[in-house]
Amino acid sequence: MLRFDATYAERFIPADELEAYLDERAEVLMRCQAGEERYADSLxxxxxxxxxxxxxxxxxxxxxxxxxxxxxxxxxxxxxxxxxxxxxxxxxxxxxxxxxxxxxxxxxxxxxxxxxxxxxxxxxxxxxxxxxxxxxxxxxxxxxxxxxxxxxxxxxxxxxxxxxxxxxxxxxxxxxxxxxxxxxxxxxxxxxxxxxxxxxxxxxxxxxxxxDIRALVAGARETEHSCRTAGPTQNDAFRYAAVRKLLWDRGYQVELLGFFEPRFRWFSKWFEQLFAESEGKDGRGIFPVAAEYCEELHSLGQYVQDGTRQLFETFLDVREPGPGDSLVLGGTDVEDGFGYLDGKDFWDINKASFEATRAAHAEVLPCLTVEIDQLDDHHLGTLLYWFAFACMASGELLGVNPFDQPGVEAYKMLMFRALGKGVG
CATH class of the missing domain: 3.40.50.10490 (Glucose-6-phosphate isomerase like protein; domain 1)
Structure with missing residues (x-):
């Protein structure tokens, strides 16, 4: 199961304003759920x-x-x-x-x-x-x-x-x-x-x-049903898209995908391509970047906490540990000052770091959370479909075609010319 939580952004976008906006743009969700004819070759x-x-x-x-x-x-x-x-x-x-x-x-x-x-x-x-x-x-x-x-x-x-x-x-x-x-x-x-x-x-x-591609597909299929049947106020993917648009309207032009599980490292690259290539056009679009915590708490984290207020943060989190996700830290043979960690599981230590970071960052910038129950084949399928649907809806709300990529062609023409390939 996937959950979207905008609670840590309510200081910046009040809940009643979000609900009103969702109702106001209900027709956008309906077009996305049905699939628009003008995008038929991409849907x-x-x-x-x-x-x-x-x-x-x-x-x-x-x-x-x-x-x-x-x-x-x-x-x-x-x-x-x-x-x-x-x-x-x-x-x-x-x-x-x-x-x-x-x-x-x-x-x-x-x-x-x-x-x-x-x-x-x-x-x-x-x-x-x-x-x-x-x-x-x-x-x-x-x-x-x-x-x-x-x-x-x-x-x-x-x-x-x-x-x-x-x-x-x-x-x-x-x-x-x-x-x-x-x-x-x-x-x-x-x-x-x-x-x-x-x-x-x-x-x-x-x-x-x-x-297990059957489990991956099953997760995506389950998410398709919820994305394409739920109304605007119950549809988490559409809520996420709506929050992004309201933050864009307030001048937040950068989205930072933060995660405390290194296994999401390459997922963040997928996320960056999906949103950058879909939304970055016509002089518009939220710029997607990623931060792998805890490592980057000691570099980018400083900017996030005290830098210019141009970004909002979306945390990607896993609710429950899976096989291999537990490692208990035993007692120590020396007085190293970390006795408070005796008997604690690194899963819980990492969770504490995540929750503290989200609370600290939410004091100064909007923070969103996308959470799955476990990191497995089924839930990866859920994430893949959910973000794709949300990206389409986000592009629609922003007023750009989420399926073309005219800017990608610019470098290709110059590169082909430099290498001697004929171009029309």
Missing amino acids: GWLSVDAWAGEETVERTCALAERIRAQADTFVLIGVGGSNNTTRATVAALAPEGGARIVYAGNTLSAWELRRMLEDLDGHDVVIDCVAKNFETLEPGSSFRLLRQYLVERYGREEAARRIVCTGTIGSPLEDLCRAEGYTFVPFATDVGGRFTALTEVHLLPLAVAGV
Whole structure:
């Protein structure tokens, strides 16, 4: 179960004002729940079963099992929305029994690419190139590099059996797969990259890694029901979007996602891309950043507490410990001044740090909390869908198209020109 709490922001946005605003903008929620026709080519994710139904999950699990029989290392070639969900979920869940996931296609650094190739030596490798239009330089160049690596190592025929491509049906990437005998997985036709969390783009590498994708999808499906049926005052995702808009109106232009569980480190990168690419346009948009506590309490924490009042904070928290989340601190053999910790569980110590930080920060800036019961496959699915729906609603309230990304194209045109590629 997911809970959204705006109590620690009520000094800045009174509860009655929020309730009135939710009722006033009820038609925005209704449009989001139904799916607007003008966004029809980007809303495939809104219905979880459209791209993550039982047939798709079965097919994905079967392919993942075949890949795990071939390899202990699976290289996911993609950038942004093509790898962020997988990295966020694998890092958060640390699944066992699956293949190791290596990430490529998200850098042009020769040093990093060389290090990655060296790291593959001694492992059985399968690669997956994720490219909706097969024009983006970063994954395209890494795919060429890794394809040549596999051919040199295994020979052309065996290399072909170790290459998977996820792309658009009818694209040059599918043509390449047919010509060379690579396994081809269709990219969801009506889902943009950063909204592909519950599609084969990520379900396949997650299944290969050992994530229970059925539980992940079930969590998302459960959240879809609540997001698409609850009214404006009971709909937590819409409440979150509304609070963001009211804070934007008050001049808060930066949102800091704070968390005390390091397993959310890569989830925060997914969050940053989702909101930055969806909202940052037309000279508008809340700038999303993240802080990993306790580490950054001793750096960014100073700014949050005493710096300029341009940001609000959203805390991501887990309510109950799961397996491996308990570690009791015993007594000491020396007088070290920390005797007050004898017999305390680090889970509880970390919780105390979180609660104290939220209380201190809430004295000077608006603080929100998004809380899940446990950090497991089901609840990760809940988070992924909930934030996606909230992001769509937030963009609608802000008055921007949450599904395009015109600014991303600006650097590409200049880069292609510098590298000698013809551009129209």
